[in-house]
Every structure is written in structure tokens, then in C-alpha cells.
Amino acid sequence: MAASQGRDTPRNAQRPAGYAALHSQFRWEVPQHFNMAQVCSRRWAELQDATKRVAIRAYSSGASDTFYTYSQLQEQANRLSNALAKLGVQRGDRVGIVLPQRFETAVAYMAVLQLGAVAMPLSMLFGPEALEFRLQDSEAVVAICDAGSLPALASVRQTCPQLRAVLGVGLQDADAALLTGPQDARFETVLHAQSAVFALVNTLAEEPAVLIYTSGTTGNPKGALIPHRALIGNLSGFVASQNWFGFDGKKNRSSKAVFWSPADWAWTGGLMDALLPTLYFGRPIVAYHGRFSPQTALELMRDCGVTHTFLFPTALKAMMKAYPGTKSQSVRQQFKLQLDAIMSAGEAVGDAVFGYCEQQLGVRPNEMFGQTEMNYIVGNCNLHYPSKPGSMGMGYPGHRVAVIDEAGNECPVGVPGDVALHRFDVHGQPDPIFFLGYWKNQKATDAKFTGDWCRTGDLAVRDADGYLWYQGRSDDVFKAAGYRIGPGEIENCLVKHPAVINAAVVPKPDPERGALVKAYVVIAPDFIAACADDTGARARLHAQLTLDLQAHVKGQLAPYEYPKEIEFVDSLPMTTTGKVQRRVLRLQEEARARGLAA
Template identity: 70%
Template sequence: MAEVCMRRWARDPQVARLPAVQACAPEQEDRSHTYAELFEQACRLSNVLQALGVQRGDRVAIVMPQRFETAVAYMAVLQMGAVGMPLSQLFGPDALEYRLHDSEAVVALCDASTLAAVQSVSASCPALHSVIAVGASADDRHVLHWEDVIRQAPSSFRLVETHADEPAVLIYTSGTTGNPKGALIPHRALIGNLTGFVCSQNWFGFDPFDASVRSQAVFWSPADWAWTGGLMDALLPTLYFGRPIVAWNGRFSPQTAFELLQRHGVTHTFLFPTALKAMMKACPHPRQTYRLNLQAIMSAGEAVGDAVFAYCQQELGVTVNEMFGQTEINYVVGNCARLYPARPGSMGKGYPGHRVAVIDEDGNECPVGLPGDVAVHRKDVHGQPDPIFFLGYWKNEAATRAKYTGDLADSWCRTGDLAVRDADGYLWYQGRSDDVFKAAGYRIGPSEIENCLVKHPAVANAAVVPKPDEERGAVVKAYVVLAQEYLQAAPGRRLGDAAFEAALTAELQRHVKGQLAPYEYPKEIEYVDALPMTTTGKVQRRVLRLQEEQRFRDRQVRA
């Protein structure tokens, strides 16, 4: 990965002086860092890590936000044959301690914003012997200061020539059921990602046949580089093609997003549906205010829905390409408006090379129109091993085997996500297997109802879960976050006002009834300030579902 994402460009005189990372932060001037600078700094850091005893295969934790030094950290670790372990800056002490301890990480790389959290748990992680921090204060003890050690280290480093199947990255899944599992990603996985990347970006600016072809492509995504979406769908593929990526070290807001898109002339982006929904509500007609140069938008994590789809087409001038993948098998399904029509709400088709199907409980492909588990075969359409696959879960062979239908070398890998395949091969997301529920005998997928609710001007975001009911088993319940613009438009609109909430609930119920099947409208709506979200921007319906189950038990006790 380090060879194709950095070293080859640093050797190319036409590319070496071009920007690799455009670093931005609140109240700071933007800074441009070239591929030559990325290479030099990565070599210095590799020498520092080597002097600390880091060896091939050792895990090195990277606990940093989007910034130039984070790209340096990944390249430094990868080119020495070690394993980068990204950890979100949003993790609390328990989440950090579990991952650092379980992975047996030997060094942690962080910055001033994450140093205290790492230090608070380092004593509980016996394998962790060194911490290097960017921007640490002089008072910070028991930490190596990035600037000092980098300056003193040699600026050249001999590449460790890893094998395709060697681990490159260890990313822990979100752990919605049980403890998080560490997915080992090999170097070859980047190659498996590339067909999906170029298709989701409509090829413009990312030539799949000749990476030396220059273009004006500029990439930005708010996706955290500590997650698959930010690392494997943004940072690494952008560097693979020798293009610049914008690193925003700050909080996301719709206004910030539009300002970054304009200031850096961003042509390609990856935006979660939650981000697009917020941008749509905050700025309905962005091209009246901002000069945009967008050529492609990719989205993933949740269903985009036709309201956001239409907004991207009409107001941003781009057809959004929805994509689907997982940490373990990333970038496998999606749309490519340049090659085949993107259909609103569809996950798309299997990206070139991958053998994708919807299968039933026995591992057989489902007929058109019947829901099943989205699965990817270990062998690609040519009968060869698909490079997209992870190596397995860290120290958890049982979980690895449970992911497949049979023999690991020749089997389907289940995603746990349900979909329906139509006659044209498009997949339509039905939800996580543990998100779909039955209410009054009807099978309910939450995404369609949530998408319908968001179309209403009052709704900024929504999550639909089953509410246990003694008579019907469950009823449809929606948690709704109201749009601030809607609340501010009239003085009588405020949360906590029973009359206002009752009238709005009736209005939203009529809205859903008029768009969907009668059994899908939410029988109950609860208004909240925010929905529980993962650090990757996905709604945690499981948290709300468990909350409803606990409330049901409490009601039974009181009865």
C-alpha cells in the first residue's frame, strides 16, 4: 500500500511536488503538503518506530483526526510491514482500552486532542510501551514529542516488501452485538477496492487504466480516517491515484462542508446520508450561494432515499452514487451513473469483478423479489480469489468461520444486511437482519419509513424501531429529530408543547400513510434532540430498540 500510495509518486518528478494533503483546521491557515514531503516525513517516522523496536507485523495504534500527520503515520507504518490500527478520536476510555489491549499494540501515535485519553488507559495495556504525540505540550511527560523525534531521524527508509496477503490494517467493527471484533485487512484489499472507487466516482479524474494521467481531481470527505469509509474509501484510494485529499481537522457542519467544497474546488466527495440530509435542510439551494465544482458524490452507511437523491441531482448538479460494503469486504456493491442509471434508493449492483448475490438461510440464491442476505463469493467472476476479502477476525477464528456459508476458500460471505434483487440486477436495501421486524404480522423495514419522514419539511432525521405491544407483538414507532428551520419559522412550534406535538404527529402520520402502505405508518412518534449515532454516522437503531424493550418490561412490572 505504501509503495502505490506514496513512494512511486515521490520518485516521479512530475508528481512529487504536487499536493498530497491539503490540511485545514478552524482558525488556521490552510497548508498544502506535497508527495515529496509526505515521503520524507513517513521515512523519518518509520526510522523512529524501528528504533523503538517496532517489527514487521506489530500493531501500531493511530489515534488521530484528519490531518497531514495522520497520512504520514499510515504511510510510515505500512512501509515498514507493521499493521496500522486506526482508532477514532471520539472513543472514550473503555473503547480505547479494549482495542489497545486486545490488539496488543506496541506504540500509539496521537495528537494533543487524543493524548490524554490514550495516557489514561496506557497502564492497562501492557504491550503498549511508547506514545508519540503531535503538538504535545512541554509539560506532557512519558510521551515522545513528534516534532522532536521526527527532526532527528534519517529522511530515507528502505521499503519492506510485504506480500499481498500480509496484514496491513486492523480495524475494529462497531460491536453492535458483543465485543468489537478486529478485522485484519491485507495489502491486496486496496486493489479489490479500486473498481468500486472509480465507479462510485464516475471515473472522472480517476483513470482506472492509467494512474499517471493527470487531472484536476480533488477529494474530500468528512468520514473519519479511523474508519473503513475514511481510510479505504477516501484517503488511500485518493493517494493511490496521486491526487490531493482535503483533511479537515474540525467538526462537521453543513456550512463548513459547502465552504470546503468551494474553497478547495472539490470535485469528488464521499458524504454519509446524514450529512447530505443536514446539508439539504440547512441550504436548500446551495448554488445560489456557493461556487461548486462537484463531479461525483458517493454515499453509504444508510439508504439515501429519493428526497436526498433528488436534491443532489437538482441542487448540487450531481447524481449521487450509493455504495454498500463492510469493513470485512468493502466497496462491493454500488451505483455508477456513468455506466448504468443510478436508481433512487437502490444499493446498486455488484461492482466489476465481484460475485454478489442475495442468498437465503441455506446459502441458495433468492429469486427476484424475495429478500435475503447480501453475500459476496470468495471467488470473483473469473473464478479467482477475490482480493477484497479480509484475512479474518483478530484472535477469533470461530467468528471468522461463522461469517461464511462453508469452506473459507470457496463459499459465500454473509454481510448480515438484507436486500431484494430486482429483474435488472439492482439491490434494494431492507435493513440489517436485526433491524427488520414484524408488526401486526407485516414485515417492516425501517429505511423506507425513515426516508418518507425525512421528506417532510419538519423532519431533520428519523429512526424507526419496533415498540413491543401485548396484542400485536409490536407496533411501528418513530424517533424524530425536528429541523431547526421548521421550529424557528413559527413562534408556536416548540418541543414540549403537547398540543403542537400532537398536531405534528397526526400530520406526519398522514404524510406516511399517503406515501406508503397503511401498516407502515408510525403508530407513535417520539421527538428527540438527537439520535444515537455510531462514530461512522450510522443511526444506532439497536440502542432505541433496547430502550423500547426495557420500557415495555417496566410497564409490565408496574401493571
């Protein structure tokens, strides 16, 4: 298998015998010039079947679906590129995309990328504060949103002076009233006025394509700048984790592949693990903008003939509880599923979920691990090497992965260390998966590397067979229900409330979600003075403040970031230099969880 521009079949069609053969036969093919939009849309639109080849299937539960072809995708992308150029967007400029899974979202990415500009995904879940920081820090010049995200965007418009225009998708008249800038406009109106012809900007593979902000342990999120070549670096992991998506060798199998994932296209998992690689192979991806439910997920996969998917363990657990199957009929039989592969990431897939996927959904899941900075580097591929339930897997073809110590030396079998990726693969070729660096933060970029090893900050041990087993974070970032949570941003938000003098956010172990967001809060003296000697009054204050602070965070950040539990304390554990010792609180929560389980 080789990863190359425009190539839809492996260099050697004969399947390798196992894991070692995958690595020994694999070679990177990275051209000097490469553009994500060219390989994901334009090249398919130039084929004779472009008007029939489906790119996006917009799924509506209980209603008729809408199919969009690669021809339509490219035509609309061309119109939007021309519109953005007229707004003054130039090569390298950042364009915010605040849209859910829908056809126009794919159009926006293709338009920005083929223009040579940088697409900045922004979640629909972001509140005003989260949007404001990212728009200001990135110096975004245009933002594209829909009715769901427009109010939050409009509320911070005046504090983002670089933002010269907002384009609103599918707005009603009442929504359009929030388009107050002189160059703001409705998305559809702007596109209708533009030409359907646009000349691709011939970007270098090394040029920036996407800017994704990641949560940090302290302070504000960091913007990871992703180059066009990173899509090539993503492909070996995507293909392997999806059991040879696009060219698995079965008769007519590649032509029937249909992808869907509930992962938000504004996150690395939705953009780089779902939307872009599916379009790279010229296959259809299902877009569904709605709340996840086990019933909807199973009905969607049935109705759309989904063959490949990416499902978080949390989603799989919910499906397992809602639809356990029966002795006489599996869930696969009940919903007439056609699944060929399930990739899962975000947290470990336990034995129960692994067994459910195998027995009820008819597919052994492939667990995967990666980061925004270098995504899709470790995982499983049951088609070519057996997965071990609970293991992260092994480095995917083209990626030299190891567990290293503080000095950058590889750890022996069974010894915990930092999961790291080498700049060069086993053949000495540069690995194209790497990010370019953190936006305007060279210090943080340098700290990510030890020599040629790029550290993930995740601890693991390697077993005798080479499989990696996750041990936890080396810093304070944690995952809750599949979402990566950075305590710094939440703490900053909490402290802005007048009742809070200090706060620390840590994970609280939870059997369903892996972890819950918990905050330890020190209340400002003025708020507790009136009830200092009254136990009942203090309890009422704590109860009311818990609700107020949860609503405060929900209104400013993403809903999944608000603390599900708040514990009020007189002080926080601190280091001699004045830093909060989150580790002390985290260990306390783990000890409490063990005590409850005993």
C-alpha cells in the first residue's frame, strides 16, 4: 500500500501477510505540490460520472434524504472561492467555519482549501467566549456559520476587528437581521452571484491548510497548524482502521463503501478521520445534523447502507444498552446492517463493548489513537493483524511509534513511558502526518519534541508483541465521553464569575463516560460572609452557586465542558511557586472511586 496523490489502489495489490509486511512494503509518496481540495473534490468532479457520483448524503430521519454529487460539490466550492476572493481573502488567511454536518460545510472546506487559505473549524457547541478567543487569536478574516451559531458569533463580532465578513447559511429573515457588517451576506445569495469556474491555487504540500485549536492544561487553547500533506499522512491509518476502505479487494466492495460518523466535522475526529479521507477516495459520506441516539444511529446505518463508521465508545455503550440483541436475532440482523468496519477512539473499548460489536454488529472494532498534532498514528486493523481488546494497537504503516522515557530513549517492554512519533519512518523517509507547529507559539512547539521524537503526552506500556496499552495522561488533559477536556479554559471561565476566587478542574472517574468534569471551587469571601456561621444557609448557597456556575460555563464554553460536579473548598493544593496541584485532586478522586467500588 502506498499513500499518494490521486492514487485509489495500492502499489502492490497483493495483500501483505501481516503487520511486519505492512511496514516493510509501505512507502510515502508526497509530491511537492498538493492540495486537499484538489484530491477530495476537484479530481472527482472532472470524471465522466461526476454528476452521478454521490459525495454527500444529507440524512433526515423520517424524511426524504438529499443527495449531492461531486459535480455539485465542486461547482458550489468554485462559487464560494470566488466570493471569498472578492471579500479579499488571500493565500494563508484564516476562515472560520462554524457549521454542523451538512453539504454546505463540505463546500466551505473545499472552497477555502482550493483558494490556498486556511480553514479553521469551530464547533457549533462553542459559546461566545470560546469563539471570541479563537477568532481573535487566529485573526480570522471571514466566518461562515448557520442560524444555530450566528447569535453567539454576532455577540462577539465587535471584539474581533479582523473579521471583515460573516456569511450565513440557510438563514430565515429573523436570523439574517444579525448580519450587521457591511460585507455580511447570506451564503446562498453570495454564491448565486459568482462564477462556477475557479482556478485552483497550486499550493505546496508543506503549506498550511487547517488551523484546529486544541485544549491545553493551562491557559488558553493552542492552535495546531496542519499542512496539506497531513492528509496523505492520515491515509494509512484511515485505510487500516477501516479494514482497507476504498480498495479492500472484494468484488464491487470498494464501489459500495458508504461512510458515516456522528463525530463533529469541526473536530479532528470528524474532519480528518471521516469527511476528508472519505472524499479523498471519492466515496459518499452521510451528513446528519441531529442529536445522537442509538435508534437513530442504527436506523441511519440501515437506511443509508453504511459500510464503514467511526463510533466513540460512549456511543457504542449506549447502543449496547438500548439494543442488546436476542439469542434468535442479532442487532445486525434486526437492522439489516452492512457494516464492514468500525473504528473507535477517544477512550478504551472494554471487553463488553468489543464483544457487543463482534457478536451483535458483526464487526470486530479497530481501536485507534492519535492527536490533532499528528493524527491517526496508532491503532488496530483486524483485517491484517488481530486486535487485543483494550489495547491502543500498534503504529500504523508509515509511522515509527515508540514508548520513550524523559531522555528520549525507548522504554523496555512493560515499562511506562510517553507515546511518541518519530519524524522519520522505518525507511528514513519524512513522515507527512506532522503538524507545522502551534499558531504563534514557538515555545510550545519546541516543547512538544525531544530530538526527532514528538511526544503525545499520553503514557503507555508496550507488550512483548508490540501492542501499546494506555496508562493515562502525562499532563492534566483528560477525556470525558470521548471529548478532550483541557482544564485551563474551564478554570479561566469559572474564575470570571464574581463568586469564584479560584478553581481547579479534574476528571472524576465514571464507569459510563470514562470521566466526568469536576471542579473544585474556592468561593470569594464576600459571598460567604453572610452565612459563615449558618450551616443551612451555606448549603443553600452551595446548591444555588452550583447551578449558577454550571449555567455560566455552559453559556461561555461548549456544553460538554461544564462541570457535572462542583465541590466547594476553603483552599486548593498549591506548589511553592503558586501553581495549583491538580494531580493531588485527581488522585483524591481516583481514591474515592476505588473506595466506592470496594
